[in-house]
Amino acid sequence: MIPGSFEYHRPSSLADAVGLLSSLGDDALLVAGGHSLIPMMKFRMAVPEHLVDLQDVKSLKSISLDSGQISLGAMVTQAEIILSDELHVACPILREVSYQIADPQIRNLGTIGGNVANGDPGNDMPAIMQVLDATYILTGPDGEREIAAREFYESAFFTARQDNEILTTIRFAAPAAGHGSSYVKQKRKIGDYATAAAAVIVTMSGDTCASASIGLTNVADTPLWAENAASLLVGSSLDGETIKAAADAAKAITDPADDGRGPKDYRTHIAGIMVQRAIANAVDRAK
């Protein structure tokens, strides 16, 4: 559990960081909070020759809300998300999910950018960003480009980000006023990744579901946006049968690994249970 040797770089501007990535090439890795990368380095599964630390890039640390648009800098920590009352009012699912990530010590250092950019299917934020239909802003040597969270994830640890790009900002529209949301995560213990987890956002029109979005964590090699499952809810009165059908539709797109959290059939089953419970919570919270 001792990492190999590496050169440590600590740029203070985004331009310098992008420049370092370009000049150092494939041998460099970005480090944000470090809570995924450093363990990988200790296992020597990641052996970077250069580590480019983003913590002095102040421009990546802002949280902004502007006429319904929310923008999160990549270096905003989970703890900062929890502490932001403004964010909580506009988009309560962010605090709810952040509280379910690891433990307080990790949340003090773990960043939203690292969480979504790493491509680990166990991370909780990617499914949330898919549910929110967030856009990721990537900065590389040729400038900025945007990509939808729903398009970003290719397979475990493989994303649309190029090696010389930095995911700098996450942007999304605040969910409609009166929406209800919930993130329900089953895990073995504090600090664990989800056995299965589901994120749900709904808006109601009287007793009828007006819109719905469902995401799943850690039940495939990427986060999953359960489009079909959500569409079954829209226009329904969210009766038991419909919710069950939505859960079944969500289960149908999962492909969880057999691991210490349980065999595949169990984790698939739990995905369905999480969806049902998240829908129930979200509907309760919707106005």
Place this chain on the structure above:
Amino acid sequence: MNDQTPISREERIEKLQGLGSSRKRVEDARFTQGAGNYVDDIKLPGMLFGDFVRSPYGHARIKSIKTEAALAVPGVLAVITAEDLKPLNLHYMPTLAGDVQAVLADEKVLFQGQEVAFVVATDRYAAADGVELVEVDYEGLPVINDAFKAMDDNAPLLREDIKDKMEGAHGPRKHHNHIFSWEEGDKKGTEKALADADVVVEELITYQRVHPCPLETCGCVASMDKINGKLTLWGTFQAPHAVRTVASLITNIAEHNIRVISPDIGGGFGNKVGVYPGYICAAVASIVTGKPVKWVEDRIENLSATAFARDYHMTGKIAATKDGKITGLSAHVLADHGAFDACADPTKFPAGFFSIVTGSYDIPVAYCGVDGVYTNKAPGGVAYRCSFRVTEAAYLIERMIDILARKLDMDPAEIRLKNFIKKEQFPYNSALGWEYDSGDYHTAMDKALASVDYNALRAEQEENRAAFDRGETRNLMGIGVAFFTEIVGAGPVKNCDILGLGMFDSCEIRIHPTGSAIARLGTISQGQGHATTFAQIVASEIGIPAEDITLEEGDTDTAPYGLGTYGSRSTPVAGAATAMAGRKIRAKAQMIAAYLLEVHEGDLEWDVDRFQVKGNPEAHKTMKEIAFASYNQAIPGLEPGLEAVSYYDPPNMTYPFGAYIGVVDIDVDTGVVDVRSFYALDDCGTRINPMIIEGQVHGGLTESLAIVMGQDISYDETGNIKGATLMDYFLPTAVETPNWETDFTTTPSPHHPIGAKGVGESPNVGGVPALSNAVHDAFAHKGLTHTQMPHDHWRIWKTAQKLGLTD
């Protein structure tokens, strides 16, 4: 004439903070301020670091080891392999169980994580870089990961080094992967009881392989002083004196030239009893280089290579009358010992004290047999916070009693009350040969049942079950009852030894002229709070306040010889030695007081902290005054000074017991178990420090929760260890830990000088069956007889699914 201002007798007692005082732990000032001194805190000038190349295979032949690239790493000084150790005859080392274990793999590897080469470098980073570059060429061999297949006719031969040695340390071996057979009791009589019984229940009950997982992993610093020829070994040793003797025997360094020091230890739970290859390699590296060498394992190494616990496949059979009176018990165990038999047990007990399996019950006839086998798993078999194999035995009998109760449609509490050994039967001779020193089980059980309002819980459970069947809830309530009897305090030298060393223990007390004292013991605290509690024993025995007594352990150059701390033996054995040493001091103090007061010794009586003249308490000498006199007065017929040493050979074990009741709510759709409440009544005899007892019970119960709900060291078919990190291996945090309610009765041990029995391990022994029984109880009405631990989410869901309760 007296140096103390007059205070009341009660105040004098309170000032001592002796037996029964919830004195705060004196250790905590340094631990809570980060000022502990653990092995990894030891830094010596010029110190080198060692790191292991470990086997990625469960079973493979080593075709070659190339070290050139590793040796080229700047800072790497040496790469040691079995070939280097052979000339020193150190490539194998003796185990505590009479087997040998490879220090570095000799021609083949037998488990994943086995030590293959030891890289020595100037710093940790260089050592780890060197480990990466040692090239080992392996040829994979077939793996045995299932103990039930170890003795198949065509099972691969694991131990080539002993293939012709069919007489093992515990008798003949009946297969090349067989280690020993051991049995106790009346086999024929038990068979007859089973044949004649109204009812027989039989079940295969597996206690899965787990690991003690102390927060501090194992490690050492070896420092050979080539000028004076002395080897100093700091290490995470639960038995420093035994380590010194064993080190002397296997290295041929004279015992007076070896100094073993156990500094602060961050938890042991049995994991730090054994001798590991890292200790030998660090010592060899220090002897060769003349420099101190540190080796500290990381978490994965700790979980995958240093001693595991349990891995017992137990088949139990109980014979009973139709009204629930037990008439016989049979138990057979297939014991998976891994690649080497490094089980930590007294020499004559290859399955420890498993024959305590008759538990708390008056069972007229019983038999138990244990077969140990080799598999491609890590060696070990230590007592993880229990006396030797006692928690396995307690789990078997307590599950079997519940299974019998279910079969007879009796309440689990009722069947226990019906079969308990009665108070008037103590001392009680069990069918398997133990003399239980004392007990009052009915009183303890009645108190427990009343405290939790057991009848109300059962009534609530009836309602819950009906509501579940009506579809109003998806939660099932389970009530787990367990009653355990431990056997601790090993042990009488006549039948307990480790590698020939009798399992006595010791204490030396020296009173300083001004009336304070130092006590040194042969044990070593790993978090138990010895510096706090043993000072309390001394305080009560000799009348010096506990805060005026320094307690030292763990340095073989200064402490008297003892066999260390494990198996809840410190209080029963070293605690007794402490009281006895105190009594020797008091006897001399009485002579001094008689001289000073100009009376006959027989005219004096002891009172809290002084000797006083009978009928005239104003005429007295406090221990403080006596201490000073012992140093400054020439007393005819007496040597100056006031000190004593006692080596205590216990006449018997002690038998702590307890009644535990846990209540769980299980979500059948997810398999998530919520421990709603847990009540633990412990009877550990005389209670030295109630606060520390409570802390011990909380810690042990939390470990039992971990074992029942998740801990599992398992291997896949190719010999890969699964989940050897804390991501998978379950260590509960405060979030997962329920509220523990503690309670007690007090039945002093009749043979222990202060009546104490030991408590550190009881909660692990009793907690496991109580929690497992609670999980089973939740499903019992749906037809569940038994399901193997761990009761983690997915396994519980599978159980619910099999019973038709969930999709």
